[in-house]
Amino acid sequence: MQYPETPEKASKFALGAFKRLNELGVAANPINFAIWYEYFAGKNHDLKKTVDALAISDGNPDSSVYADLYDRFIIAGANIARDREWSDRIDTVTERIVSALTASGSETEEYGAALKSFSGDLKTAESLEQIRGLVADIVSETESMDTRTRELYSRVSQSTDEITELRKALDDSRRDALTDSLTGVANRKCFDQKIFAAVEDSQANGESLSLIFADIDHFKDFNDTHGHQLGDQVLRLVGRTLHNSLKGKDTAARYGGEEFAIILPDTTSGGATSVAENIRKSIASKRLVKKGSDSDIGAVTISLGVTSYHAGEDITAFIERADQALYMAKKLGRNRVICEDKRTEIAAVGA
Numbered sequence: 558m559q560y561p562e563t564p565e566k567a568s569k570f571a572l573g574a575f576k577r578l579n580e581l582g583v584a585a586n587p588i589n590f591a592i593w594y595e596y597f598a599g600k601n602h603d604l605k606k607t608v609d610a611l612a613i614s615d616g617n618p619d620s621s622v623y624a625d626l627y628d629r630f631i632i633a634g635a636n637i638a639r640d641r642e643w644s645d646r647i648d649t650v651t652e653r654i655v656s657a658l659t660a661s662g663s664e665t666e667e668y669g670a671a672l673k674s675f676s677g678d679l680k681t682a683e684s685l686e687q688i689r690g691l692v693a694d695i696v697s698e699t700e701s702m703d704t705r706t707r708e709l710y711s712r713v714s715q716s717t718d719e720i721t722e723l724r725k726a727l728d729d730s731r732r733d734a735l736t737d738s739l740t741g742v743a744n745r746k747c748f749d750q751k752i753f754a755a756v757e758d759s760q761a762n763g764e765s766l767s768l769i770f771a772d773i774d775h776f777k778d779f780n781d782t783h784g785h786q787l788g789d790q791v792l793r794l795v796g797r798t799l800h801n802s803l804k805g806k807d808t809a810a811r812y813g814g815e816e817f818a819i820i821l822p823d824t825t826s827g828g829a830t831s832v833a834e835n836i837r838k839s840i841a842s843k844r845l846v847k848k849g850s851d852s853d854i855g856a857v858t859i860s861l862g863v864t865s866y867h868a869g870e871d872i873t874a875f876i877e878r879a880d881q882a883l884y885m886a887k888k889l890g891r892n893r894v895i896c897e898d899k900r901t902e903i904a905a906v907g908a
Contacts, residue, residue, distance in 0.1 A: 604630035740796025748810035766866040767829030776815040826865035858892035
């Protein structure tokens, strides 16, 4: 992040941060201080919305909450700076194109004026030699204009290609900043952005909104038994399955560790439950094979909790209800879907 504040403003934000940390009884270490400094500075809107939604000012959250906020909203500022750098490079190339076109405009005017002059001279020419000389001048001027036009086209074409490459690099950077590198689905930062936007849309238009939380069953035991490489293979499998099971505005994200979240705009709890059950069956039907051998490791199962948004509900409460439904699915034996709204078990082992 960049801090262009004056010393007076910076002191004001710093004092506010120290005061809040003292009120909460939270250690004023660099991570915790940075969160509240950014909060009082007010420019990191996503951070402020998340802090307000978590209501951490009313409690004393675990240090991991601050660490997570720091990773998602402070460190991520490096990506913003990199985006600005690419934007500046695009502006530079664009200016080159404008400059070339401007020069071309003046050269075209000069060419037109020359032709007009030649036309007048032709009308008053008194000998064949004069006419031949004027025609030669016209040809020479036209060839010169043609050369300049080709050079202009080459410069514009080259600059356009450069802009296209820069924009692609910028888009890739932004996509990478919101994508979990291991599973290919959205990361936690993207989830936070999407869930806020989805709730705002639901409140504005009254459409249904559902949320699924999913957790890989016995993942820690699997990792301990088979190793992290196979554990990563399982995470990628789940990520691919989620991605292939969704459509439209739906978003699948890795919420953390072996836990995933799925945002389903314009979807009732019944529709979300069907999606969750299809995902559960799809993953359970796949068999894992150890790479480099024919060793069949077996199947992977997941547990899923489903809930739908209640009008006016706090985002934290919405997420908590989905998490509670997931907890119930795990408690009842795993490999099943629980719909929190109906308080019933939708699918169980062998269903």
